[in-house]
Amino acid sequence: MDKSELIRLAREASKKAYCPYSNFSVGAALISRQGQVYTGANVENASYGLTICAERAAVVKAVNAGDMELDTLCLCGSGEEYIYPCGACLQVLAEFAPDLKVIVTDRRGNLREHQLIELLPFQFQFNVEEKTL
Numbered sequence: 001m002d003k004s005e006l007i008r009l010a011r012e013a014s015k016k017a018y019c020p021y022s023n024f025s026v027g028a029a030l031i032s033r034q035g036q037v038y039t040g041a042n043v044e045n046a047s048y049g050l051t052i053c054a055e056r057a058a059v060v061k062a063v064n065a066g067d068m069e070l071d072t073l074c075l076c077g078s079g080e081e082y083i084y085p086c087g088a089c090l091q092v093l094a095e096f097a098p099d100l101k102v103i104v105t106d107r108r109g110n111l112r113e114h115q116l117i118e119l120l121p122f123q124f125q126f127n128v129e130e131k132t133l
Contacts, residue, residue: 003074028057074105077107081106
């Protein structure tokens, strides 16, 4: 899938955001290594800590579909500037795809590409195979 289509899907997803408190919509399009696309939008809550970001919504869809090999994430927001994942989202993404490609966009249609490790260089990692009780 080309970048322009991924951006289009993220923009479409942002139209489904529930954001009555911030009035800031965000859409995410996440593509797996198998070529499946999962979209998500932010869903706010009056208790702000319960708000779900667009990228976590997309990750949850992928994981629930049994598709945990993630390749590329694209984010689009309703603001003028580039929209980046928050720290919580970066850590959730690192759980499933420490080598994820991240595409961020601005309202004018410009994009920047990053590797997840650039955005979260000190990822928290836990090796399940080494866990002992």
